[in-house]
Amino acid sequence: MTAQLVLHEQLAAGARMSRYVLRNVRLNSAVTNWSAMDAAGFFLADLTVEHGRILATTPARREPTATDDRLPIIDAGGRVMLPTFVDCHTHLDKGHILPRTPTANGTFERALAATRADRTTNWSAADVFKRMDFALRSAFHHGTSAIRTHIDSQPPQDAISWPVFTELRQHWRGRIDLQASCLFPIDMARDDAFLNSMARRVAAAGGTLGAVAYPAPDIDHLLDRMFAAAARNGLDLDFHADETSDPTADALRRIAEAKLRASFAGKVLVGHCCSLAVQDEAIVDATLDTVATASVAVVALPTCNLYLQDRRNGATPRWRGVTLLHEMKKRGIAVALASDNTRDPFHSYGDLDMLDTFRLGTRVLHLDHPSGDWIRAVTTTPAEVMGLGAKGGIAEGQPADFILYEGRSWSEVLSRAESNRIVIRNGTPISTSLPSYAELDGLEGLALG
Known part of the structure; x- marks a missing residue:
């Protein structure tokens, strides 16, 4: 099982418990309320997600803090996180x-x-x-x-x-x-x-x-x-x-x-x-x-x-x-x-x-x-x-809607298609697949000849 699949499963398990901490995510100051930590605007943070919303964002800690053993702590390994x-x-x-x-x-x-x-x-x-x-x-x-x-x-x-x-x-x-x-x-x-x-x-x-x-x-x-x-x-x-x-x-x-x-x-x-x-x-x-x-x-x-x-x-x-x-x-x-x-x-x-x-x-x-x-x-x-308020950003109190990439910098994220990105909606990773073009074959003129 790849690291991304393992992370997906860990996030799904955390969502089932309605609360988890996602450690070592790389956020960007352009879409958060934080100040930049490096030249590209990225900083490492820990996110606490509760009942589908972002409860807290804090600077990433080098070591896990003492917490309830039942609370999943998931390490993102410095992956870039962006809003949907x-x-x-x-x-x-x-x-x-x-x-x-x-x-x-x-x-x-x-x-x-x-x-x-x-x-x-x-x-x-x-x-x-x-x-x-x-x-x-x-x-x-x-x-x-x-x-x-x-x-x-x-x-x-x-x-x-x-x-x-x-x-x-x-x-x-x-x-x-x-x-x-x-x-x-x-x-x-x-x-x-x-x-x-x-x-x-x-x-x-x-x-x-x-x-x-x-x-x-x-x-x-x-x-x-x-x-x-x-x-x-x-x-x-x-x-x-x-x-x-x-x-x-x-x-x-x-x-x-x-x-x-x-x-x-x-x-x-x-x-x-x-x-x-x-x-x-x-x-x-x-x-x-x-x-x-x-x-x-x-x-x-x-x-x-x-x-x-x-x-x-x-x-x-x-x-x-x-x-x-x-x-x-x-x-x-x-x-x-x-x-x-x-x-x-x-x-x-x-x-x-x-x-x-x-x-x-x-x-x-x-x-x-x-x-x-x-x-x-x-x-x-x-x-x-579009008049959608805070959508498109990552902030405390907002729905936990974001995308977790394998890349850890702009160069890494933008150099590959990131087809294995993890899309999280209301704190839960989605498990969808792309629709097959064959589904359109029933429409007039769209079947492959």
Whole structure:
């Protein structure tokens, strides 16, 4: 039996007794209330878990203290412990349709067309439920405890997918906190009946109002309508913007200006923002200053944008496609990383594993040397953006939801897939396996030919 399996069994035994001490875990100051002990922000600690919550965190002791013989004391051997992940930008309703979209070729335009065709033909309630639940089982196994998914909401799909989301949210309650944001082309906001009906549907589901903001002739007017609808219904906003290499794409700036015009008090999250990386510095500075003033948050999607951006047949891509997180963070802009698409025409790969997203983001966006507090981008920051309070951190009094890795440093954790990580929820290690792709074979067009 491997050391990880032994540790898993010890934790399970401790959970059955409702109280245990986990010694010598390596916590990071970015996601706890402690001060850093080494250059990477790590320190050794002992955690006491009682009835599924963190009772105490104390500096690691060199020797066990005298205690009740019946209380399990488990030595983690200096393994890194991080909070469970918060994934604030996904597309669960699109997930795993790739086998049905043979015309997809890795470009944004073809992905849009292929997804639209598949949605029109195949997205029944049963199809959407099966694929979304498959994705959620994967995310849960990998250690994600909260997800916001965008829901394609052009009629008649809205009447199919939103009830499915509501059912899944109830089904997964207590395991994954689920939020949803509607997704439609922003020019549909010209229609009063549609916009008001959609805002009511989203509000009834406790969701977020969202759209794809692209350069429409009346984009500022459409944004004003979105902000007004959100304010009337007490909703936050979540936009897709500037997912292009066109340097004239400036929806991020316009969204920030619209928030300021509206004196909007809710939260606003904007995803992608790729065009910033190909704009002149003066334009970038002006845009980011406005975004900072408006307190707009930004989420980067490295897996999808590396896959889609600058794709030209037979040519090597010349830029990374990701947005300017370092420049944003220096201005105090809240920044996050998220999974985005999974095995669909917008991204042919992925498994909703946020460690994989963070590993890729660290390498592509140079979130290291120093590593700083970038781990917040997949834990505490998206939790704050989603209004989830203290989720995404490790603190006394909070649920004992965390992930225990085999690695003892950032280099060790981020160099391997850590497929044997131990995910602890409410103090108990989960014992799940990844769902088999064969489970999707019963859906139209998804069986391997």
